[in-house]
Amino acid sequence: MQTYNRQVNANVQAYLENVHTHHPSAPATMEAFRKGLLDVMPGWSGEKTALPLVVQRLVNPNLSVTVYSPQPGIQPALLYFHGGGWVRGSVATHDWLCRNLAAQSGVAIVSVEYRLSPEHVFPAAVDDGFDALLWLRDNAVSLDIDVQRIAIGGDSSGGNISIATLLRAREAGIALAAQLLIYPPIEARFDTASYNTYAEGYHLTHQTMQRCWQAYTGQEENARHPQAAVIHNDFRGLPPALIIAAECDPLRDDGRQLATRYRQAGVPVQYSLYPGTIHAFFLMPALLPEAREAQQEAARFLRDTLQ
Template identity: 45%
Template structure:
């Protein structure tokens, strides 16, 4: 199915700017461009606070979004932003986190994990695991019900969320109520998934972009099949928490995300999977600006509220 006309028009406007591709930029220049991109304002929330989380060799920042309401024990979402393990920040994904907090009625904690190339694999994964464990241990201080805590993210953040859920299963908790995987990276770029050819260029995220991201995050190709880099390569997916996995129909990552969904279902994991035809990679950030994205984002909200029994 082709791109939704609204998405196609938006991508055409972006292409008309004639910006150089990622492969021609340094990580620093690419970050500056990503931070300068105009963004839609997120929904109003009751409070936003920045905190420090302890990780190996230091601390990282996290931003806590509290929805309106008076409950002292709300459900919690640990959100891990996308950006190919190299780009983006708490600011670039502020709108997504605000919208989740407001629409779901949950405390959202957005994690500012350390990024490549300064901090290569597996630092980002280690940071995210440490963050989830700290948040679970300090749930009452954050006003979160520890029995209703999920981890989720988009793209590379979906990758890190899936890896975090695997490591929590294998390395001793804490228990998660669910994992929310939004067009996630799940496999080594060399795997040859057909969507890498079908949507190689002209759909936002390109195949060349993904090669650039992998080269920065896991420059050694022999490490890219490790399950903590490519969760699709995990020996078993049994025992993982209830999962939402959404893919975009016009996305280089579509097929590996759907392969992961297939393995989750085969392993008996409670799964809510859907492919949104006509959408592109990164569409979650366009909620509130592009009407075509509304059903996609509302699906995320409905799943989370069901998991949290709201």
């Protein structure tokens, strides 16, 4: 039986023991890896919220978004990028999350179906992110979205894409209102204390992150590019941020380092660490009360920052 760090809480330990018993090894193929996330999501998420309006729109022949509107009338929006290590996940896997965030925050969620790696390596996902942002601004009136109150965010790899898209927006002179980042990876280095402590047995592994980074960046020089290794940027002038982190997660210290750099650059930031939790906990409200608390915190942040 796996021996867990004492910080892991009882609900998380029960989940990990079940995973290790019934799914003892990583999927052998990318197809199985992708299907695995879609298969587990119903058990993680629980019921999804009904909304008055959910519409899909085509940005270009290779890119679509789904807009989740919590109420009629002009409203702020969050441009959202799903997680999945840049190689899996979709609007479908995160449909329930976007519905819940929209309902809890009163903010429209615009979920981006960006291209996945390794079929489409960096910077394809960031290109899609920026294209989606430009499209959202151009179509804000028809979508009943206030163009002055657009935020950006995502979970895990989606957080990384969010930061890169935000930096492109700043270069283009586009101001955004807020950023919601849930355990984002910030560079392809694997030597932090959290990577060393939680390398194996805590859902996300050191090896999995290495493989995901390699699939996403393709070439070594891409991994060093500042729109992939996003920590290597000047962050001055970025909007207020909430960074949600899991204690027992290899990426815990990525978020902590990003928060420190934000503060040094004068960016208003809250780094919110959830004790005893693991990577992807934010997606597990049916299993973990901490996930429900974190989603409520995210919704409050959006409501308070954008309303």
